[in-house]
Amino acid sequence: MLHVEDLGTVSYEEARRKQLECLEARVRGEVPDTLFLLEHPPVVTLGRGTDPVNLLDDDRFPVIASERGGDVTLHAPGQVVGYLIRLLTEEHRDLHAHMRLLEEIVIRTLLGFGIESERLKGKTGVWTHGRKIASLGVACRNWCTWHGFALNVGIDLEMFRAINPCGFDPGVMTSMEHELESSVPISDAKQALERTASDLLEPVD
Numbered sequence: 001m002l003h004v005e006d007l008g009t010v011s012y013e014e015a016r017r018k019q020l021e022c023l024e025a026r027v028r029g030e031v032p033d034t035l036f037l038l039e040h041p042p043v044v045t046l047g048r049g050t051d052p053v054n055l056l057d058d059d060r061f062p063v064i065a066s067e068r069g070g071d072v073t074l075h076a077p078g079q080v081v082g083y084l085i086r087l088l089t090e091e092h093r094d095l096h097a098h099m100r101l102l103e104e105i106v107i108r109t110l111l112g113f114g115i116e117s118e119r120l121k122g123k124t125g126v127w128t129h130g131r132k133i134a135s136l137g138v139a140c141r142n143w144c145t146w147h148g149f150a151l152n153v154g155i156d157l158e159m160f161r162a163i164n165p166c167g168f169d170p171g172v173m174t175s176m177e178h179e180l181e182s183s184v185p186i187s188d189a190k191q192a193l194e195r196t197a198s199d200l201l202e203p204v205d
Contacts, residue, residue, distance in 0.1 A: 002201045003031065004194045007038035012045065012064055012075065015083065019146045022085045027142045035148075035197050036083040037190045040075035044163055047071055047137050054164035061162060068137035068147040070124065071166045078155035078175070080189050084148040086201070093143055099124065099136055101200065102149045106134045109151070109189070109196045115179050125166065126151075131174035135166060153177065153189045 007015065015038060025031045044055065044063045047070035054072045055063065061074065075081060084102065092098075103119055106126045110117045110133065117128040126134035126149075134151045152175035160170040176184045 001032055002198050003034045004197065005034065005036050006190060007036050009039045009041065009077065012040050012043045012062075015040070015081075016066075019083050019085060023141060023144050023146050026085050026087050027144050033087060033201060034085045035194070036081075036085075037193060038081050038083070039077050039079060039186065040081060042074070042076040042159065044072060044074050047073070051167060054167055055162075056164065056170075057162040061159075066137070066147070067139040069139065070135070070137035072163045073135050073137070073150065073165055074160055074163055075150060076155050076159050078153055078186070080151045080153055080186060080193060082148045082151070082193060082197070084145060084197070086145045088140075088143045088145065095138065095140060095145075098145055099138060102136050102138070103134075105193065105197050105200055106149055106151055108200070109192045110176070112192050112196070113176060113180065113184065115176060128174065128179060130172075132165070132168065132172050133174050133176065133179070151176070151189065151193070153184050153186055 022034050042061045044061045045066040047068050050072050107117050117126050120127050124136050125132050136149050138145050138147045154177040157173050160173045
């Protein structure tokens, strides 16, 4: 069974520490697959594929290098981050398939709120009407994944102007509240993500 834990608002460093502790315990078979749901204080993170030109303003927010794949992104309140610690068994050792699973969790969650979204070929993440509503980036150690997705719920989209998010113009970013033109409680988004992830992820012993 998937274990889901709501961490509230925690720093990027603290969330990283918790992920690594959980990853090591998962590899040892001491805990089940685990999804951490949380918000971060404002922070810019640099994935392994970051092009320095995409960091437009390195003074506005803290900047932290990350082990995840992908380019530069931003986390801030109003965005639900989902870190999935998932042990990939031999029949599931496909990181591309794992990324598609993360996208599917977000796509089905958004549909439950009346937002139609999709994957775009060659563009990681989840998109709606040509705008990016969720970003993805993962890492893997001993065939156990960590990091995951960031779903924009009610985040201040102007904050993305400090970067070219994942190499795109900042104006490409959108949020659930922007698309719905109404407020969305973070708790509602978290509960929906938990339900969808639990439905999609098969238990792994």
